[in-house]
Amino acid sequence: MSTLSPEAALALADRYWRVCGEVRALPSYADQNFRISGEHGDYVLKVAHPSWAYADLDLENQAMLTLAAREPSLQWPRVMSSIDGEHLLALFMEDGVQHVRMLSFVPGMTYAEAITAVSPNRRPALHESLGRAVGLLIRGLADFRHPAAGRAQDWNLMSLPAVRGEIAHIEDAALRAIVAAQAESFCAKLPVWRAQLPITVLHNDANDLNVIVVLDGQGGGKVDAIIDFGDMCTSFRLCELAIACTYAMQHEADPVACAQAIVRGCLDLCPLTRVELEQLYDFIVARLCHSVLMATRAHREQPDNPFVLVSQQGVRALLHTLAGIDPNAIVAPFLETCHE
Template sequence: MQTITPAQASVLVAQHWQISGTAKELPSYADRNFKIHTPQGDYVFKIANPNWSYADLDIENAALRHLAKTCPELSLPQVMLTQTEQHILPITTSSGEACHMRLLSYVEGDIYANIAVRQDIDQRYLQTSLGIAIGKLDRGLQDFVHPSMHRFVDWSISNLPDLRDEIRHVTDQDLRELITRHTNYFAEHEATWKQVLPMSVIHNDANDFNVIVTTDGKAHVNAIIDFGDMCYHLRIVDLAITIVYALQHVEDDLAVRECMLAILRGYHSQCPLSEQEILVVYHLIMARLSQSILMSTRAYRHNPANDYILVSQKGVRRLLRQLHAMNYPALQQQFLSVLYIHD
């Protein structure tokens, strides 16, 4: 993407935010991110992909500033203002690309993906803390509004029915049938769910690389980062997405059920769920898994040389089959049991 060195990133931060430090590039899917280390603390300098508009970045920053007031107990990134009180600045790179830059505080900790595989961690406590964090986040966003909140987002679950043409490209026949069944179920019920269940702006991407865990004391989730996929949808979609990613780190049926229940209980303790919402969670999990498979199938067709696209899908495909094979009525009763647990 943009041609910029760590040294140039340091100069830009010093010039516009009057913060002097050393820059180190961070991995990023579409943007250029640099960790700025200073004696006073660390920051993330972000140069957005040119495809991101000012409005796309503004909703992220607005949400973070809103959550700083409504959800102060989470260690979320803080939006840093320039001397002229700006939080997004235009920049044209040496290659002529017009994009925008921002500065956020750096959130200390490790990613969930690294902690979830450790044998010395209380995984049930960690999973419960994940549900608590997402519950706090959704509670903090419930009254957030922004002019861009109804924008198109690739990963909005509402786009799942539009991916049905990809099903024929899934080579495994049994998997095709499962995806067809759960995609059609979602397509048939989404409109009704939107009429009767709570809607709000949601994070929409609490994956195991965007969830930050602190290991000071007992390991627990203390932050969520990367608000780039925010959209307006069923509040419960955030919970379903969170469960999908957490389940990538558990395998046998008992561990899968216990993980889902731990996250549900944690979420419900902070953002109380109705019976109607809980009854929809399973279907949204299956819809998100189907969406992930179809999105990767499409990506692989466009880039067949990248075998990693399908390799990284092994866990998703395993999970879709595994959850479908579980006793559905019993699973729903277990989900509903969170309504009757009192700490």
């Protein structure tokens, strides 16, 4: 994929969206993203990698449009229409046809950055605000449908069986034993859960780099946005909450209390069934196992790339911690209250 210069990106923004201003490239794994700061606000021009299909990007756009309309209290990225009224353009470039779109830039700090600036006594409020954001996400996409939502997605927890072969390649014996036991247990329960648990379209990636926090200047902060819809899929509704818990818990000395605050915030806005709550521990642990297995595969395929394991320290530490706690510890306070 040839590299688009910032100047060329700005020319596209001006021609198709009449957006002008200062432009700079943003880091991205595969796509090319450019932040444009203009008189009327900040925007992100996104040039998709040629491997992305129109339907995949339309799925993301339609989800953001739906959430902006249904749950406006959170600052979802806004999808900007071109001067011709289109929200996703197929433009002929050097590498062929590529899809281009414009989103609003969401200000604030990532959760991973902001958590160190929040006072310890204010963290429970931040955790509850994360839970409320997840509740809005679940509620806003409750009956959302799209033809591409059923696509295969590596990070869909329903796909965990496909990476079980990586267990044998985990070098740490103690970690390998935990992942083997937990992943095999989760995979064995999948057929029953498919019949029991609500399944819906998910954002599927409310991790600490995709959650945006606004600080209040007094040692506190609240979640103001969730970004990056690239991992959307159809899976268990519970995954949305489990994923948010998984990444926030890694920053805390008391991960159980952290998860309880997130659950409390979520349930304030989006009741879950008792049977869902009873599986939350299994889903959190499964997400951690999934992360270990995906990183193990990436490291095996790219042994000289130091970045494929960069986020694993927190993941593996939390997995060891959770392996030694009561599976009901997180949800016990909520099981006797009323849910759907």
